[in-house]
Amino acid sequence: MTHVIELEGVVKRYDSAGAPALGPLDLSVAQGEALAVTGPSGSGKSTLLNLVAGLDKPTGGGVTVDGRRLDRLGEHALARFRREQIGMVFQFFNLLDDLTVADNIQLPAQLTGTTWRQTAARAGELMQLLGIQKHARAYPGRLSGGERQRVAVARALVNRPALLLADEPTGALDTASGQDVRELLVDLHRGGQTIVLVTHDLALAEACASRTIHLVDGHLALDTRTEVVG
Amino acid sequence: MTRFGSGPLGRVVRSGVGRRRVQTVVIAIATMMAVASAVVAGALIVASNAPFDHAFARQNGPHLTAEFDPAKTSAREIEDTARLDGVTASAGPYPSTSLRMVDARGGHLPPTTLVGRSGPHAEVDDLDLKSGRWAAKPGEIVLDASFSGPGFQLGDTLKTSDDAADSTALTVVGFALSAGRTADAWATPAQVSALASKDTQVSSQMLYRFESAGTKGQIAADRKKLAAAVPSGALLGTQSYLDTKRAADRGAAPTIPFLIAFGVLGIAMSVIIVGSVVSGAVGTGLRRIGILKAIGFTPREVVSAYVAQALIPAGVGIVLGVVLGNLLAAPLLEDTEQVYGSASLTVAWWVDLVVPAVALLAVAVAALVPALRAGRLRTVEAIAVGRAPRTGRGQWAHRAAGRLPLPRAVTYGLASPFAHPVRTLAMLLAVAFGTVAATFAVGLTQSLNAVSAAQDPESRAAVTVVSGGAGPGGGERRPAEGEAQPAPAADPARVAAAIESQKGTDSYYGRTEAQVKVAGLSGSVQATLYQGDAGSGRYETISGHWIEGPGQVVVPTGFLERTGTKVGDTVRVTLDQDTKVSAHRRRGLRHLR
Ligand SMILES: Nc1ncnc2c1ncn2[C@@H]1O[C@H](COP(=O)(O)OP(=O)(O)OP(=O)(O)O)[C@@H](O)[C@H]1O
Ligand SMILES: [Mg+2]
Numbered sequence: 001m002t003h004v005i006e007l008e009g010v011v012k013r014y015d016s017a018g019a020p021a022l023g024p025l026d027l028s029v030a031q032g033e034a035l036a037v038t039g040p041s042g043s044g045k046s047t048l049l050n051l052v053a054g055l056d057k058p059t060g061g062g063v064t065v066d067g068r069r070l071d072r073l074g075e076h077a078l079a080r081f082r083r084e085q086i087g088m089v090f091q092f093f094n095l096l097d098d099l100t101v102a103d104n105i106q107l108p109a110q111l112t113g114t115t116w117r118q119t120a121a122r123a124g125e126l127m128q129l130l131g132i133q134k135h136a137r138a139y140p141g142r143l144s145g146g147e148r149q150r151v152a153v154a155r156a157l158v159n160r161p162a163l164l165l166a167d168e169p170t171g172a173l174d175t176a177s178g179q180d181v182r183e184l185l186v187d188l189h190r191g192g193q194t195i196v197l198v199t200h201d202l203a204l205a206e207a208c209a210s211r212t213i214h215l216v217d218g219h220l221a222l223d224t225r226t227e228v229v230g
Numbered sequence: 231m232t233r234f235g236s237g238p239l240g241r242v243v244r245s246g247v248g249r250r251r252v253q254t255v256v257i258a259i260a261t262m263m264a265v266a267s268a269v270v271a272g273a274l275i276v277a278s279n280a281p282f283d284h285a286f287a288r289q290n291g292p293h294l295t296a297e298f299d300p301a302k303t304s305a306r307e308i309e310d311t312a313r314l315d316g317v318t319a320s321a322g323p324y325p326s327t328s329l330r331m332v333d334a335r336g337g338h339l340p341p342t343t344l345v346g347r348s349g350p351h352a353e354v355d356d357l358d359l360k361s362g363r364w365a366a367k368p369g370e371i372v373l374d375a376s377f378s379g380p381g382f383q384l385g386d387t388l389k390t391s392d393d394a395a396d397s398t399a400l401t402v403v404g405f406a407l408s409a410g411r412t413a414d415a416w417a418t419p420a421q422v423s424a425l426a427s428k429d430t431q432v433s434s435q436m437l438y439r440f441e442s443a444g445t446k447g448q449i450a451a452d453r454k455k456l457a458a459a460v461p462s463g464a465l466l467g468t469q470s471y472l473d474t475k476r477a478a479d480r481g482a483a484p485t486i487p488f489l490i491a492f493g494v495l496g497i498a499m500s501v502i503i504v505g506s507v508v509s510g511a512v513g514t515g516l517r518r519i520g521i522l523k524a525i526g527f528t529p530r531e532v533v534s535a536y537v538a539q540a541l542i543p544a545g546v547g548i549v550l551g552v553v554l555g556n557l558l559a560a561p562l563l564e565d566t567e568q569v570y571g572s573a574s575l576t577v578a579w580w581v582d583l584v585v586p587a588v589a590l591l592a593v594a595v596a597a598l599v600p601a602l603r604a605g606r607l608r609t610v611e612a613i614a615v616g617r618a619p620r621t622g623r624g625q626w627a628h629r630a631a632g633r634l635p636l637p638r639a640v641t642y643g644l645a646s647p648f649a650h651p652v653r654t655l656a657m658l659l660a661v662a663f664g665t666v667a668a669t670f671a672v673g674l675t676q677s678l679n680a681v682s683a684a685q686d687p688e689s690r691a692a693v694t695v696v697s698g699g700a701g702p703g704g705g706e707r708r709p710a711e712g713e714a715q716p717a718p719a720a721d722p723a724r725v726a727a728a729i730e731s732q733k734g735t736d737s738y739y740g741r742t743e744a745q746v747k748v749a750g751l752s753g754s755v756q757a758t759l760y761q762g763d764a765g766s767g768r769y770e771t772i773s774g775h776w777i778e779g780p781g782q783v784v785v786p787t788g789f790l791e792r793t794g795t796k797v798g799d800t801v802r803v804t805l806d807q808d809t810k811v812s813a814h815r816r817r818g819l820r821h822l823r
Contacts, residue, residue: 055609076528083526094521094613098245108525
């Protein structure tokens with residue numbers, strides 16, 4: 001079984017004094033797994049996600065994603081790695097307000113040098129899939145929270161990333177919109193997408209993760225495998 | 231960068247430019263104003279720095295003006311000198327003579343070099359016809375542009391001598407400018423040759439440009455070659471452009487330091503504005519930068535995007551600024567032209583290239599500094615809502631302001647500028663520079679006008695009357711050769727009475743030039759003598775005051791040095807009778823408002 005994520009003795013400290021925000025932590029995530037990361041506020045969930053995304057560097061230990069040692073890559077290489085291998089979804093969407101929905105979705109694909117035609121086709125396909133094609137020319141500011149999050153998911157998937165990372169994707173959404181996103185994640189997991197999902201929402205974790213880890217004060221407190229219920 | 235145009239960078243840049251209108255417009259206007267002022271300043275610097283060089287180069291002026299004696303050498307031999315080693319261009323030979331012409335009122339002109347040319351254009355000494363046309367037939371004359379004024383106008387008639395029988399009438403048909411000052415007046419070659427007589431010798435003028443003519447020594451060597459090429463004694467005289475240049479450059483360009491400051495201020499202002507606007511864009515766009523990095527923009531791409539976001543409106547501003555600068559420079563260059571009497575001026579082509587290039591570079595650098603900050607920004611912090619990088623900036627100011635007995639909203643506002651000291655300082659500097667530049671622009675125009683007016687008090691007079699013969703105090707008498715009788719001397723008292731009887735005369739003064747002797751100085755000194763209300767003929771004084779009555783004199787600074795006197799001292803000046811006068815220093819042109 002190939003591992004998409006391999007963490008070995010990973011430690012992250014934000015200040016030299018006191019306990020680390022995360023770790024030491026060992027963790028492997030297999031291809032096609034949907035991992036939910038739960039835990040109380042401040043337990044280090046986002047910290048873990050950022051390390052895996054290559055947005056931040058560990059204070060110690062090794063972070064290997066898709067066969068690459070992220071802790072040893074420079075800023076430039078990390079950016080290239082991110083654009084090709086990682087799709088990210090955030091609690092507050094983080095769309096570019098001054099680009100249209102279609103442009104937001106296409107931007108990461110264009111960064112990788114994909115042709116305009118292919119990019120447009122892929123974006124169209126995703127918008128169709130996520131039911132946002134009628135908003136293609138709109139600016140994100142006009143959209144509801146649930147619609148925005150679907151745009152964010154489309155943007156995260158446009159490059160068919162090896163890894164989809166989501167940090168509280170339903171945190172800012174009402175119940176109905178949250179339900180939409182949940183179904184979306186379940187579908188993606190069924191399609192074989194490797195996912196790491198950070199959430200407070202145990203129901204969400206239960207619904208769409210094949211495995212759940214629980215962090216407390218930066219330490220792994222629980223690691224359970226579950227059967228996905230549709 | 232292939233991904234720039236329709237690619238992601240281009241898209242991000244365009245959205246950054248298009249959807250942030252205030253920022254875009256501010257950058258465009260700031261660079262436009264800066265470039266316009268720098269172009270104006272640059273053009274004026276070039277124009278006033280080397281008015282001679284400028285005009286001389288444009289007219290392909292002669293390095294050496296030579297006069298040959300046609301009696302001692304053939305036209306053929308003179309023409310052959312054009313093919314001498316080291317001669318790169320030449321013009322002529324032209325018939326040339328020296329005359330003392332008489333104007334319609336009987337006044338004598340100083341000795342005038344009259345050259346016969348069939349047109350103003352030539353390979354060397356390509357004249358600028360400032361007004362009128364070129365002499366087409368005998369009886370017509372083109373005067374040097376410095377003559378143009380109330381004294382000499384198109385259509386006036388000059389006589390070649392006082393002697394009615396022997397005199398030729400020449401009608402002024404144009405005014406032309408020769409940067410190399412090869413002549414004071416021009417007529418057709420046939421007309422000049424026809425003037426040849428016992429008293430008026432006609433020589434042949436040749437104009438040369440040489441390969442090497444940068445120094446006195448090189449010019450001397452060139453002259454030697456010319457002299458050797460013709461029979462001994464055939465080369466009557468030469469005039470080097472270096473001497474003409476020295477005379478022309480004297481007293482020019484007192485405004486240059488101001489102009490340089492003006493241009494630098496403009497560019498500095500735009501650098502500050504662009505820097506702080508981009509810095510503001512980075513500061514308010516932290517989340518945007520974080521997003522760009524999260525989806526895979528490399529730091530370099532983020533930097534490019536933010537620099538380009540400034541460069542696009544700056545580029546537009548620069549183009550508009552060049553256009554505006556050229557428009558604004560035109561009237562100012564005209565002022566400069568009046569002050570320095572140089573040929574008609576346009577903005578030097580390289581100013582239009584160098585200023586935009588420098589401005590573009592300056593804007594790029596100004597934008598680069600905050601853009602680099604954006605590139606280095608830590609993504610996690612930028613993107614995490616509610617966890618924007620907080621550096622504890624200005625905490626002390628907030629604490630200090632909080633203690634003031636004022637409403638909290640007010641104290642918060644008071645402390646805010648201290649949280650961004652660099653940005654606040656930049657804005658203050660921009661405002662200060664803007665004010666200075668505006669003051670400067672106004673002051674500069676006024677200064678140039680003041681210089682122009684100070685140089686020519688006569689231009690302040692509503693009416694200028696030139697009378698023949700002696701002026702007050704028995705001015706210079708210039709009896710022409712073979713003159714039957716001297717021009718009748720106007721009686722100053724009767725002139726004064728005639729002017730006073732004119733209705734509506736507010737004030738008047740008379741002035742004349744005379745050679746006077748000053749005790750302790752060898753040779754004579756050119757003096758201007760006034761009669762009547764001399765106050766309105768006033769030159770600006772550096773120290774002391776203008777003449778208020780008899781027994782007073784205003785002198786140039788150099789006079790004080792030569793005589794070892796200071797303002798308030800008494801010098802002895804001899805004219806017809808002894809006159810005791812006190813000296814006052816005259817203000818030069820260096821002193822600008
Ligand atoms: N950039 C940072 N600088 C300093 N401390 C940080 C930074 N980011 C996180 N921390 C600290 O590290 C610890 C873990 O933070 P993290 O954001 O990973 O928690 P979390 O589990 O995601 O919390 P939440 O559920 O509230 O999002 C916290 O104590 C937090 O204060
Ligand atoms: Mg978190």
